[in-house]
């Protein structure tokens with residue numbers, strides 16, 4: 635039986651300006667799930683993802699990830715957390731002036747001493763593995779190009795490759811297809827879905843497109859004003875249920 639990799643209890647986030655972005659989220663995630671988080675703009679989707687890897691400090695509640703209460707993590711534990719949780723961004727967040735291969739190798743930094751990392755002393759094994767990942771994502775012909783020479787879809791595949799090179803247990807993807815056209819979006823979602831399934835990686839992906847969420851996710855979580863208002867398999871997300879998620 636699959637084991638629970640993420641357990642969120644009563645998660646709340648109030649930003650310093652008083653905005654209440656999360657209003658008591660409870661969530662249990664099993665290893666290997668591919669979850670789409672949907673909801674209107676400002677619902678709290680990004681805040682939820684960022685509370686999981688501590689890019690945002692939660693105000694209240696617990697986030698148990700792989701046996702660690704991340705809300706209490708400090709120093710070395712946060713480093714471990716960031717190593718085990720890969721992040722994919724809407725704007726790709728690549729280093730534009732360096733090669734695709736080097737961008738992917740950046741996923742290894744969390745495993746290296748700051749000295750080796752600063753000098754870019756990646757091991758032969760790390761380099762071979764990064765090349766192998768680029769092969770899996772169909773980017774082997776692009777590996778020595780500068781990242782900013784690639785198309786948006788290719789850049790997002792590099793983003794996925796960088797996350798994979800961390801050998802993460804969990805990938806958080808924050809609107810990974812929001813800047814891409816529909817055809818490229820479909821291809822990116824296919825790649826993300828395939829690598830997660832093949833490597834047994836759990837994935838939470840924020841999406842604006844309900845049709846894409848229904849097509850790829852094993853489970854959909856609908857957030858409205860900081861609360862979970864839908865949690866179930868795609869086939870249960872009826873038009874009425876979607877309306878509850880997106881109501882004004």
Ligand SMILES: Nc1ncnc2c1ncn2[C@@H]1O[C@H](COP(=O)(O)OP(=O)(O)OP(=O)(O)O)[C@@H](O)[C@H]1O
Nearest residue numbers: 649651653655673674675676677678679680681682
């Ligand atoms: N750093 C911040 N300081 C204050 N308020 C914030 C901050 N970040 C987000 N918010 C607010 O918190 C709420 C939730 O924002 P969040 O970005 O998590 O929503 P979202 O569902 O991801 O939206 P979108 O789909 O537009 O990205 C919104 O009201 C937003 O304005």
